Amino acid sequence: MTSASPAAPAAKTRLRLVPLLEPRQSVAEGLRIGIYVGSLLLAVLVSVLLLAGAGVPPGDLGREIMTTAFSSPRALGSVLAQTAPLVVAGLATAIAFRANFWNIGLEGQMILGAIFASYVAIHDIGPESARLLLMAVAAALGGMIWVAGPGLLKIRLGVNEVITTLLLNYVAFNLLLHLLYGPWKDPVSAFPHTEQYEAFEKLPQLGWQNLTWALPLSGLLALALWWAYSFSRLGYLVDLMRSNATMARAVGVPVLGLSVASILGSGAVGGLTGFAIAAGIEGRMTQDFFVGYLFSGVLIAFLGRNHPLGVVVVAFFMAVLMLLGQSLQVFFGVPSALVQLIQAVFIICVAASEFFLTYRMHWRSAA
Amino acid sequence: MSDLLLNWLINIPGFAAPFAIAALGLIITERAGVLNLAAEGFMLAGALAGVGLMIHGAPPLVALGGSVLAGMAMGLIFAIMAASFRINHVIAGLALVFFAEALTSYIASAERWTNKAISGLEPVFLGQDVIVYATPVLCALTVWMLNRTRFGLTIRAVGENPGAADAAGIDVTAIRFAAILIGAALIGLAGGYLTVAVSRIWVDSVVGGRGWIAIALVIFARWHPWRALLGAILFGCIEALIPRIAAAGFDVPRYFLQMTPYLATLAVMIWAAARGRDRWSQPAALGQHHIREERG
Numbered sequence: 174m175t176s177a178s179p180a181a182p183a184a185k186t187r188l189r190l191v192p193l194l195e196p197r198q199s200v201a202e203g204l205r206i207g208i209y210v211g212s213l214l215l216a217v218l219v220s221v222l223l224l225a226g227a228g229v230p231p232g233d234l235g236r237e238i239m240t241t242a243f244s245s246p247r248a249l250g251s252v253l254a255q256t257a258p259l260v261v262a263g264l265a266t267a268i269a270f271r272a273n274f275w276n277i278g279l280e281g282q283m284i285l286g287a288i289f290a291s292y293v294a295i296h297d298i299g300p301e302s303a304r305l306l307l308m309a310v311a312a313a314l315g316g317m318i319w320v321a322g323p324g325l326l327k328i329r330l331g332v333n334e335v336i337t338t339l340l341l342n343y344v345a346f347n348l349l350l351h352l353l354y355g356p357w358k359d360p361v362s363a364f365p366h367t368e369q370y371e372a373f374e375k376l377p378q379l380g381w382q383n384l385t386w387a388l389p390l391s392g393l394l395a396l397a398l399w400w401a402y403s404f405s406r407l408g409y410l411v412d413l414m415r416s417n418a419t420m421a422r423a424v425g426v427p428v429l430g431l432s433v434a435s436i437l438g439s440g441a442v443g444g445l446t447g448f449a450i451a452a453g454i455e456g457r458m459t460q461d462f463f464v465g466y467l468f469s470g471v472l473i474a475f476l477g478r479n480h481p482l483g484v485v486v487v488a489f490f491m492a493v494l495m496l497l498g499q500s501l502q503v504f505f506g507v508p509s510a511l512v513q514l515i516q517a518v519f520i521i522c523v524a525a526s527e528f529f530l531t532y533r534m535h536w537r538s539a540a
Numbered sequence: 541m542s543d544l545l546l547n548w549l550i551n552i553p554g555f556a557a558p559f560a561i562a563a564l565g566l567i568i569t570e571r572a573g574v575l576n577l578a579a580e581g582f583m584l585a586g587a588l589a590g591v592g593l594m595i596h597g598a599p600p601l602v603a604l605g606g607s608v609l610a611g612m613a614m615g616l617i618f619a620i621m622a623a624s625f626r627i628n629h630v631i632a633g634l635a636l637v638f639f640a641e642a643l644t645s646y647i648a649s650a651e652r653w654t655n656k657a658i659s660g661l662e663p664v665f666l667g668q669d670v671i672v673y674a675t676p677v678l679c680a681l682t683v684w685m686l687n688r689t690r691f692g693l694t695i696r697a698v699g700e701n702p703g704a705a706d707a708a709g710i711d712v713t714a715i716r717f718a719a720i721l722i723g724a725a726l727i728g729l730a731g732g733y734l735t736v737a738v739s740r741i742w743v744d745s746v747v748g749g750r751g752w753i754a755i756a757l758v759i760f761a762r763w764h765p766w767r768a769l770l771g772a773i774l775f776g777c778i779e780a781l782i783p784r785i786a787a788a789g790f791d792v793p794r795y796f797l798q799m800t801p802y803l804a805t806l807a808v809m810i811w812a813a814a815r816g817r818d819r820w821s822q823p824a825a826l827g828q829h830h831i832r833e834e835r836g
Contacts, residue, residue: 511643
């Protein structure tokens with residue numbers, strides 16, 4: 174029926190409470206930290222309940238975390254080895270988010286980075302002494318190429334970058350499968366991964382546990398970005414652009430240049446993430462080396478508040494979580510998807526907490 | 541060759557229907573001003589619920605009913621995030637997709653539903669099943685609701701100018717809540733159709749980005765149901781063609797063929813954006829929160 178609703182029913186005089194939302198003008202630092210920590214605690218609580226439901230007694234959890242991460246130098250070494258690519262993934266995402274570009278194409282950019290680096294390795298391009306550097310440059314270039322299309326579409330035509338970057342992940346994945354099941358299949362084992370990189374095509378060992386140069390290099394990248402965002406004019410302008418692009422443009426900030434630099438920078442670091450795994454962990458390009466990094470990258474950037482040092486801290490905890498997930502899978506038969514479920518719980522809790530930072534609630538009675 | 545053509549044609553509606561139904565759900569939600577990037581998550585929930593119920597012996601239409609409810613359950617979480625808590629719609633949508641990916645993968649592996657073949661929805665007439673025939677009806681109902689009912693007009697008012705709607709006595713948050721739930725029901729149904737009628741099996745990648753393609757389709761159709769149906773048929777043509785190209789003996793690399801829906805989606809988005817300035821059919825308040833106390 175299309176009839177208009179009948180005359181309003183006789184007003185009830187029932188008393189009820191109505192929330193009023195008052196936007197906060199400013200937030201005290203203590204409150205900000207308190208709400209953030211509160212949301213993290215809530216997420217931890219939900220995660221413990223989820224794990225209990227999956228058959229991991231909460232009592233065993235603490236011991237399990239200690240054993241996987243801190244019980245021995247070897248355990249800590251594994252955590253730190255896993256931290257390195259996560260730091261790079263988080264930085265790639267944070268660079269884009271900080272410039273208001275929702276780059277959800279990290280996995281595609283990682284794949285292109287690894288493909289470009291593997292091309293250099295497979296075709297023996299350049300002298301052996303410079304091979305690794307060439308591979309890294311190629312990887313950054315690959316990631317930049319993959320993000321350039323969505324960036325151009327966003328800037329020129331206003332096309333939503335969430336969808337374009339995400340769709341390109343599927344394209345990149347099929348390209349990867351094409352190469353690994355076709356021309357780049359391992360000639361030795363006929364498995365769908367590239368041949369082993371030569372020793373000089375892998376990131377050198379640090380000499381402690383199985384750590385490679387990936388860890389200090391990712392740390393350096395984080396420090397460089399921290400300096401750029403916190404102490405240079407560039408970072409100030411990016412933050413100005415982020416909070417109000419129209420105003421920034423009006424006062425002469427080169428918004429276009431900053432956007433392009435941020436988008437391409439994000440893609441380049443995304444390509445380097447692929448390189449860090451291929452040349453730093455696997456020693457070749459496999460068909461699933463990128464799985465889960467898109468999600469982790471978004472989570473790390475988001476929880477780290479797009480701050481380079483925050484990214485490092487969150488990446489470390491994420492590495493602990495990932496290794497914990499692996500050992501729970503072995504000892505308790507917990508499905509591996511539980512790690513991603515816990516990550517999602519953290520994103521939801523922290524995102525919801527922003528509501529309490531943005532608004533103050535009053536309860537008023539209304540007739 | 542004519543066999544091939546007939547075989548192709550008969551398969552198009554089955555591929556087009558989930559795109560069309562998901563697009564209708566997206567249109568209803570977005571016409572209320574809620575940017576819905578959560579479609580992939582709603583579809584995953586619907587797809588898994590359909591498979592689970594079928595494995596436990598439910599008839600196909602009951603399983604699809606379960607898909608609707610599963611989509612709405614996810615929709616409820618999204619509505620609390622996007623409408624009540626006023627989280628940025630992009631963050632809320634992405635968080636929900638991640639959550640749904642993890643949850644469905646977790647349940648499927650814990651319950652051992654993965655890779656288990658199920659019997660599916662059977663054709664009723666001309667090789668098509670009942671959902672295919674219901675699709676244009678749903679489309680007509682959506683058009684009628686949005687243009688001819690008080691509720692539909694209220695949804696559109698909220699999507700165009702929530703401040704004015706609020707001043708006219710409309711509860712903006714409640715309308716957005718309702719629009720998200722109705723949309724999620726339809727998108728869940730579309731996801732259920734993917735497993736119950738098309739693939740008849742669950743694997744974690746079964747939805748395969750179709751939720752994102754549906755979002756692009758809605759932009760392409762400029763939030764208009766009939767145009768979304770046309771776009772869905774176009775994508776149905778592409779998807780139905782892919783398995784037939786190899787079967788017909790054409791030597792196109794398999795993985796390049798599998799890229800085509802995504803590339804076609806990108807092409808369609810570029811075309812829609814480049815077509816010009818008449819972006820008027822995008823709801824004016826899409827993605828914007830409404831805080832009564834923030835007015836003026």
